[in-house]
Amino acid sequence: MRIAIYGNDRKTSSEVATKLSQLIQSSDELVLDELNPEVVISVGGDGTLLSAFHHYNDLTEKVRFVGIHTGHLGFYTDWRDNEVEQLVSSLEHDNGQSVSYPLLDIEVSYSDRGSNDYMVALNESTVKKLFGTMVAKVYIKDQLFENFRGDGLCISTPTGSTAYNKSVGGAIISPNFNAVQVAEMASINNRVFRTIGSPIIVPPTESVTIVPMVSLHNVLTCDQLLIVDRPIKAITYRISQRRIYFAKYRHTHFWERVGNSFIGDDLDD
Structure with missing residues:
Protein backbone atom coordinates (compact mmCIF):
# COMPACT_ATOMS: atom_id res chain seq x y z
CA MET A 1 0.00 0.00 0.00
CA ARG A 2 1.25 3.46 -0.92
CA ILE A 3 1.32 5.90 2.01
CA ALA A 4 1.84 9.67 2.16
CA ILE A 5 2.61 11.48 5.42
CA TYR A 6 1.44 15.09 5.74
CA GLY A 7 2.43 16.89 8.93
CA ASN A 8 2.88 20.35 10.37
CA ASP A 9 6.24 21.73 11.49
CA ARG A 10 5.67 21.52 15.23
CA LYS A 11 8.22 19.54 17.21
CA THR A 12 5.84 16.80 18.41
CA SER A 13 4.28 16.37 14.97
CA SER A 14 7.71 16.18 13.32
CA GLU A 15 8.83 13.52 15.77
CA VAL A 16 5.68 11.45 15.18
CA ALA A 17 6.01 11.81 11.40
CA THR A 18 9.64 10.66 11.56
CA LYS A 19 8.76 7.61 13.63
CA LEU A 20 5.86 6.81 11.32
CA SER A 21 8.11 7.10 8.28
CA GLN A 22 10.66 4.73 9.79
CA LEU A 23 8.02 2.11 10.62
CA ILE A 24 6.56 2.30 7.11
CA GLN A 25 9.97 1.94 5.49
CA SER A 26 10.67 -1.19 7.57
CA SER A 27 7.34 -2.76 6.59
CA ASP A 28 7.03 -5.35 3.81
CA GLU A 29 3.44 -4.29 3.09
CA LEU A 30 3.79 -0.50 2.97
CA VAL A 31 5.73 2.02 0.89
CA LEU A 32 6.06 5.79 1.11
CA ASP A 33 4.66 7.60 -1.93
CA GLU A 34 4.00 11.33 -1.61
CA LEU A 35 2.85 11.77 -5.23
CA ASN A 36 0.36 8.95 -5.78
CA PRO A 37 -0.74 7.64 -2.37
CA GLU A 38 -3.62 5.34 -1.55
CA VAL A 39 -3.73 6.53 2.07
CA VAL A 40 -2.77 10.00 3.36
CA ILE A 41 -1.82 10.19 7.04
CA SER A 42 -2.20 13.63 8.57
CA VAL A 43 -0.04 14.34 11.64
CA GLY A 44 -1.11 17.35 13.70
CA GLY A 45 -4.67 18.49 14.27
CA ASP A 46 -7.80 19.28 12.31
CA GLY A 47 -6.07 22.24 10.64
CA THR A 48 -3.33 19.94 9.37
CA LEU A 49 -5.91 17.50 8.03
CA LEU A 50 -7.70 20.34 6.23
CA SER A 51 -4.37 21.31 4.65
CA ALA A 52 -3.74 17.68 3.66
CA PHE A 53 -7.19 17.50 2.08
CA HIS A 54 -6.54 20.57 -0.07
CA HIS A 55 -3.02 19.41 -0.93
CA TYR A 56 -4.41 16.14 -2.31
CA ASN A 57 -7.65 17.66 -3.58
CA ASP A 58 -7.17 16.25 -7.09
CA LEU A 59 -6.91 12.73 -5.66
CA THR A 60 -9.87 12.93 -3.28
CA GLU A 61 -11.77 10.10 -4.99
CA LYS A 62 -8.69 7.85 -4.99
CA VAL A 63 -7.27 8.26 -1.49
CA ARG A 64 -8.42 7.67 2.07
CA PHE A 65 -7.33 9.87 4.95
CA VAL A 66 -6.16 8.95 8.44
CA GLY A 67 -5.57 11.53 11.16
CA ILE A 68 -3.09 11.42 14.05
CA HIS A 69 -3.59 14.27 16.49
CA THR A 70 -0.67 15.66 18.44
CA GLY A 71 -2.60 18.43 20.21
CA HIS A 72 -5.55 18.67 22.56
CA LEU A 73 -8.52 18.29 20.22
CA GLY A 74 -8.99 16.59 16.89
CA PHE A 75 -12.45 16.20 15.40
CA TYR A 76 -11.21 14.45 12.26
CA THR A 77 -8.29 12.63 13.87
CA ASP A 78 -8.88 9.18 15.37
CA TRP A 79 -5.36 8.23 16.47
CA ARG A 80 -3.16 9.61 19.25
CA ASP A 81 0.53 10.35 18.85
CA ASN A 82 1.44 7.37 21.07
CA GLU A 83 -0.43 4.88 18.86
CA VAL A 84 1.76 4.92 15.77
CA GLU A 85 2.64 1.21 15.99
CA GLN A 86 -1.03 0.21 16.20
CA LEU A 87 -1.82 2.39 13.19
CA VAL A 88 0.94 0.84 11.10
CA SER A 89 -0.36 -2.62 12.02
CA SER A 90 -3.84 -1.58 10.88
CA LEU A 91 -2.42 -0.30 7.60
CA GLU A 92 -0.63 -3.61 7.03
CA HIS A 93 -3.93 -5.48 7.47
CA ASP A 94 -6.01 -3.02 5.47
CA ASN A 95 -8.93 -4.39 3.48
CA GLY A 96 -10.11 -1.12 1.91
CA GLN A 97 -12.77 -0.19 4.45
CA SER A 98 -13.78 3.46 4.54
CA VAL A 99 -16.37 6.00 5.63
CA SER A 100 -17.19 9.09 3.57
CA TYR A 101 -18.41 12.61 4.28
CA ARG A 242 -17.37 14.17 -4.66
CA ARG A 243 -16.81 13.02 -1.08
CA ILE A 244 -13.87 12.67 1.30
CA TYR A 245 -12.99 9.14 2.43
CA PHE A 246 -11.45 8.13 5.75
CA ALA A 247 -9.88 4.75 6.38
CA LYS A 248 -12.19 2.97 8.79
CA TYR A 249 -9.75 1.21 11.09
CA ARG A 250 -10.94 3.14 14.09
CA HIS A 251 -13.33 5.78 12.83
CA THR A 252 -15.29 7.30 15.70
CA HIS A 253 -19.04 7.66 15.16
CA PHE A 254 -20.04 11.26 14.37
CA TRP A 255 -22.20 11.83 17.45
CA GLU A 256 -19.52 10.31 19.66
CA ARG A 257 -17.09 12.82 18.18
CA VAL A 258 -19.51 15.64 18.93
CA GLY A 259 -19.97 14.46 22.51
CA ASN A 260 -16.24 14.00 23.09
CA SER A 261 -15.45 17.41 21.59
CA PHE A 262 -18.09 19.58 23.27
CA ILE A 263 -19.44 17.70 26.30
CA GLY A 264 -16.54 15.49 27.41
CA ASP A 265 -16.92 13.44 30.55
CA ASP A 266 -19.61 15.66 32.08
CA LEU A 267 -22.35 13.05 31.64
CA ASP A 268 -23.45 12.21 35.17
CA ASP A 269 -26.38 9.79 35.56
Whole structure:
Protein backbone atom coordinates (compact mmCIF):
# COMPACT_ATOMS: atom_id res chain seq x y z
CA MET A 1 0.00 0.00 0.00
CA ARG A 2 1.25 3.46 -0.92
CA ILE A 3 1.32 5.90 2.01
CA ALA A 4 1.84 9.67 2.16
CA ILE A 5 2.61 11.48 5.42
CA TYR A 6 1.44 15.09 5.74
CA GLY A 7 2.43 16.89 8.93
CA ASN A 8 2.88 20.35 10.37
CA ASP A 9 6.24 21.73 11.49
CA ARG A 10 5.67 21.52 15.23
CA LYS A 11 8.22 19.54 17.21
CA THR A 12 5.84 16.80 18.41
CA SER A 13 4.28 16.37 14.97
CA SER A 14 7.71 16.18 13.32
CA GLU A 15 8.83 13.52 15.77
CA VAL A 16 5.68 11.45 15.18
CA ALA A 17 6.01 11.81 11.40
CA THR A 18 9.64 10.66 11.56
CA LYS A 19 8.76 7.61 13.63
CA LEU A 20 5.86 6.81 11.32
CA SER A 21 8.11 7.10 8.28
CA GLN A 22 10.66 4.73 9.79
CA LEU A 23 8.02 2.11 10.62
CA ILE A 24 6.56 2.30 7.11
CA GLN A 25 9.97 1.94 5.49
CA SER A 26 10.67 -1.19 7.57
CA SER A 27 7.34 -2.76 6.59
CA ASP A 28 7.03 -5.35 3.81
CA GLU A 29 3.44 -4.29 3.09
CA LEU A 30 3.79 -0.50 2.97
CA VAL A 31 5.73 2.02 0.89
CA LEU A 32 6.06 5.79 1.11
CA ASP A 33 4.66 7.60 -1.93
CA GLU A 34 4.00 11.33 -1.61
CA LEU A 35 2.85 11.77 -5.23
CA ASN A 36 0.36 8.95 -5.78
CA PRO A 37 -0.74 7.64 -2.37
CA GLU A 38 -3.62 5.34 -1.55
CA VAL A 39 -3.73 6.53 2.07
CA VAL A 40 -2.77 10.00 3.36
CA ILE A 41 -1.82 10.19 7.04
CA SER A 42 -2.20 13.63 8.57
CA VAL A 43 -0.04 14.34 11.64
CA GLY A 44 -1.11 17.35 13.70
CA GLY A 45 -4.67 18.49 14.27
CA ASP A 46 -7.80 19.28 12.31
CA GLY A 47 -6.07 22.24 10.64
CA THR A 48 -3.33 19.94 9.37
CA LEU A 49 -5.91 17.50 8.03
CA LEU A 50 -7.70 20.34 6.23
CA SER A 51 -4.37 21.31 4.65
CA ALA A 52 -3.74 17.68 3.66
CA PHE A 53 -7.19 17.50 2.08
CA HIS A 54 -6.54 20.57 -0.07
CA HIS A 55 -3.02 19.41 -0.93
CA TYR A 56 -4.41 16.14 -2.31
CA ASN A 57 -7.65 17.66 -3.58
CA ASP A 58 -7.17 16.25 -7.09
CA LEU A 59 -6.91 12.73 -5.66
CA THR A 60 -9.87 12.93 -3.28
CA GLU A 61 -11.77 10.10 -4.99
CA LYS A 62 -8.69 7.85 -4.99
CA VAL A 63 -7.27 8.26 -1.49
CA ARG A 64 -8.42 7.67 2.07
CA PHE A 65 -7.33 9.87 4.95
CA VAL A 66 -6.16 8.95 8.44
CA GLY A 67 -5.57 11.53 11.16
CA ILE A 68 -3.09 11.42 14.05
CA HIS A 69 -3.59 14.27 16.49
CA THR A 70 -0.67 15.66 18.44
CA GLY A 71 -2.60 18.43 20.21
CA HIS A 72 -5.55 18.67 22.56
CA LEU A 73 -8.52 18.29 20.22
CA GLY A 74 -8.99 16.59 16.89
CA PHE A 75 -12.45 16.20 15.40
CA TYR A 76 -11.21 14.45 12.26
CA THR A 77 -8.29 12.63 13.87
CA ASP A 78 -8.88 9.18 15.37
CA TRP A 79 -5.36 8.23 16.47
CA ARG A 80 -3.16 9.61 19.25
CA ASP A 81 0.53 10.35 18.85
CA ASN A 82 1.44 7.37 21.07
CA GLU A 83 -0.43 4.88 18.86
CA VAL A 84 1.76 4.92 15.77
CA GLU A 85 2.64 1.21 15.99
CA GLN A 86 -1.03 0.21 16.20
CA LEU A 87 -1.82 2.39 13.19
CA VAL A 88 0.94 0.84 11.10
CA SER A 89 -0.36 -2.62 12.02
CA SER A 90 -3.84 -1.58 10.88
CA LEU A 91 -2.42 -0.30 7.60
CA GLU A 92 -0.63 -3.61 7.03
CA HIS A 93 -3.93 -5.48 7.47
CA ASP A 94 -6.01 -3.02 5.47
CA ASN A 95 -8.93 -4.39 3.48
CA GLY A 96 -10.11 -1.12 1.91
CA GLN A 97 -12.77 -0.19 4.45
CA SER A 98 -13.78 3.46 4.54
CA VAL A 99 -16.37 6.00 5.63
CA SER A 100 -17.19 9.09 3.57
CA TYR A 101 -18.41 12.61 4.28
CA PRO A 102 -20.02 15.26 2.02
CA LEU A 103 -18.04 18.13 0.50
CA LEU A 104 -19.09 21.61 -0.61
CA ASP A 105 -18.65 22.85 -4.19
CA ILE A 106 -18.00 26.58 -4.56
CA GLU A 107 -18.14 28.57 -7.80
CA VAL A 108 -17.00 32.19 -7.69
CA SER A 109 -17.56 34.72 -10.49
CA TYR A 110 -15.90 38.13 -10.62
CA SER A 111 -17.04 41.51 -11.88
CA ASP A 112 -13.65 42.12 -13.55
CA ARG A 113 -14.58 39.41 -16.07
CA GLY A 114 -11.76 37.18 -15.01
CA SER A 115 -12.26 33.44 -15.16
CA ASN A 116 -14.42 31.80 -12.50
CA ASP A 117 -12.85 29.99 -9.56
CA TYR A 118 -13.98 26.49 -8.62
CA MET A 119 -13.16 25.26 -5.12
CA VAL A 120 -14.24 22.53 -2.76
CA ALA A 121 -14.50 22.79 1.05
CA LEU A 122 -14.41 20.11 3.71
CA ASN A 123 -15.61 22.36 6.55
CA GLU A 124 -17.04 25.67 5.40
CA SER A 125 -16.85 28.83 3.37
CA THR A 126 -17.49 32.32 4.73
CA VAL A 127 -18.26 35.61 3.00
CA LYS A 128 -17.50 38.84 4.84
CA LYS A 129 -16.79 42.47 4.08
CA LEU A 130 -13.52 44.06 5.12
CA PHE A 131 -15.10 47.37 6.06
CA GLY A 132 -18.60 48.05 7.35
CA THR A 133 -21.75 46.03 6.80
CA MET A 134 -21.99 43.39 4.11
CA VAL A 135 -25.12 43.77 1.99
CA ALA A 136 -25.96 40.84 -0.27
CA LYS A 137 -28.83 39.14 -2.02
CA VAL A 138 -29.27 35.47 -1.11
CA TYR A 139 -30.81 33.17 -3.71
CA ILE A 140 -31.95 29.58 -3.13
CA LYS A 141 -32.29 27.59 -6.33
CA ASP A 142 -32.18 30.83 -8.37
CA GLN A 143 -35.07 32.38 -6.40
CA LEU A 144 -34.40 35.46 -4.27
CA PHE A 145 -34.72 34.46 -0.63
CA GLU A 146 -33.60 37.52 1.31
CA ASN A 147 -31.59 40.73 1.31
CA PHE A 148 -28.91 40.15 3.94
CA ARG A 149 -27.23 42.85 6.01
CA GLY A 150 -24.66 42.01 8.67
CA ASP A 151 -21.10 40.87 9.22
CA GLY A 152 -21.31 37.95 6.82
CA LEU A 153 -22.54 34.45 6.09
CA CYS A 154 -21.14 31.02 6.89
CA ILE A 155 -21.92 28.15 4.51
CA SER A 156 -20.96 24.75 5.88
CA THR A 157 -20.95 21.03 5.23
CA PRO A 158 -22.49 18.65 7.80
CA THR A 159 -19.09 17.83 9.32
CA GLY A 160 -18.17 21.52 9.15
CA SER A 161 -21.35 22.31 11.07
CA THR A 162 -19.37 21.56 14.24
CA ALA A 163 -16.76 24.22 13.43
CA TYR A 164 -17.24 27.93 12.68
CA ASN A 165 -20.92 27.32 11.93
CA LYS A 166 -21.54 26.19 15.52
CA SER A 167 -19.79 29.26 16.92
CA VAL A 168 -22.18 31.59 15.06
CA GLY A 169 -25.28 29.73 16.25
CA GLY A 170 -25.73 27.19 13.47
CA ALA A 171 -27.12 23.70 14.02
CA ILE A 172 -25.01 20.53 14.16
CA ILE A 173 -26.00 18.27 11.27
CA SER A 174 -25.23 14.56 10.89
CA PRO A 175 -23.09 13.80 7.80
CA ASN A 176 -25.74 11.25 6.84
CA PHE A 177 -27.55 14.27 5.38
CA ASN A 178 -26.13 15.64 2.14
CA ALA A 179 -27.08 19.18 3.03
CA VAL A 180 -25.68 22.70 2.94
CA GLN A 181 -26.21 24.95 5.97
CA VAL A 182 -26.27 28.75 5.82
CA ALA A 183 -25.76 30.61 9.10
CA GLU A 184 -25.84 34.35 9.61
CA MET A 185 -23.04 36.29 11.26
CA ALA A 186 -24.34 39.26 13.27
CA SER A 187 -27.24 40.04 10.97
CA ILE A 188 -29.07 43.36 11.23
CA ASN A 189 -32.74 42.99 12.17
CA ASN A 190 -34.86 46.04 12.99
CA ARG A 191 -38.00 47.81 11.74
CA VAL A 192 -36.29 48.62 8.44
CA PHE A 193 -34.09 45.62 7.65
CA ARG A 194 -35.05 41.97 8.18
CA THR A 195 -33.41 38.61 7.58
CA ILE A 196 -34.63 35.11 8.42
CA GLY A 197 -32.55 35.28 11.59
CA SER A 198 -32.06 31.49 11.74
CA PRO A 199 -29.78 28.93 10.09
CA ILE A 200 -31.26 27.34 6.99
CA ILE A 201 -30.65 23.81 5.66
CA VAL A 202 -30.60 23.32 1.88
CA PRO A 203 -30.92 19.88 0.22
CA PRO A 204 -28.53 18.57 -2.48
CA THR A 205 -31.06 19.34 -5.22
CA GLU A 206 -30.80 23.08 -4.52
CA SER A 207 -27.99 25.62 -4.61
CA VAL A 208 -27.34 28.81 -2.63
CA THR A 209 -26.06 31.89 -4.42
CA ILE A 210 -24.79 35.01 -2.65
CA VAL A 211 -24.54 38.25 -4.63
CA PRO A 212 -22.75 41.08 -2.78
CA MET A 213 -24.22 44.49 -3.58
CA VAL A 214 -20.68 45.91 -3.61
CA SER A 215 -18.17 43.64 -5.32
CA LEU A 216 -15.06 45.20 -3.76
CA HIS A 217 -13.59 44.73 -0.28
CA ASN A 218 -15.17 41.32 0.33
CA VAL A 219 -13.36 38.39 1.90
CA LEU A 220 -14.11 34.84 0.83
CA THR A 221 -12.76 31.81 2.66
CA CYS A 222 -12.75 28.15 1.71
CA ASP A 223 -11.60 26.25 4.79
CA GLN A 224 -8.11 27.76 5.25
CA LEU A 225 -7.93 29.34 1.80
CA LEU A 226 -8.53 33.08 1.40
CA ILE A 227 -9.58 35.38 -1.46
CA VAL A 228 -9.34 39.10 -0.70
CA ASP A 229 -8.10 40.84 -3.84
CA ARG A 230 -10.82 40.13 -6.42
CA PRO A 231 -14.13 41.97 -7.00
CA ILE A 232 -16.65 39.21 -6.24
CA LYS A 233 -19.77 39.21 -8.39
CA ALA A 234 -21.45 36.06 -7.03
CA ILE A 235 -20.70 32.85 -5.13
CA THR A 236 -22.73 29.69 -5.68
CA TYR A 237 -22.69 26.77 -3.25
CA ARG A 238 -23.99 23.23 -3.65
CA ILE A 239 -23.27 19.80 -2.23
CA SER A 240 -20.49 18.23 -4.25
CA GLN A 241 -20.79 14.94 -6.09
CA ARG A 242 -17.37 14.17 -4.66
CA ARG A 243 -16.81 13.02 -1.08
CA ILE A 244 -13.87 12.67 1.30
CA TYR A 245 -12.99 9.14 2.43
CA PHE A 246 -11.45 8.13 5.75
CA ALA A 247 -9.88 4.75 6.38
CA LYS A 248 -12.19 2.97 8.79
CA TYR A 249 -9.75 1.21 11.09
CA ARG A 250 -10.94 3.14 14.09
CA HIS A 251 -13.33 5.78 12.83
CA THR A 252 -15.29 7.30 15.70
CA HIS A 253 -19.04 7.66 15.16
CA PHE A 254 -20.04 11.26 14.37
CA TRP A 255 -22.20 11.83 17.45
CA GLU A 256 -19.52 10.31 19.66
CA ARG A 257 -17.09 12.82 18.18
CA VAL A 258 -19.51 15.64 18.93
CA GLY A 259 -19.97 14.46 22.51
CA ASN A 260 -16.24 14.00 23.09
CA SER A 261 -15.45 17.41 21.59
CA PHE A 262 -18.09 19.58 23.27
CA ILE A 263 -19.44 17.70 26.30
CA GLY A 264 -16.54 15.49 27.41
CA ASP A 265 -16.92 13.44 30.55
CA ASP A 266 -19.61 15.66 32.08
CA LEU A 267 -22.35 13.05 31.64
CA ASP A 268 -23.45 12.21 35.17
CA ASP A 269 -26.38 9.79 35.56
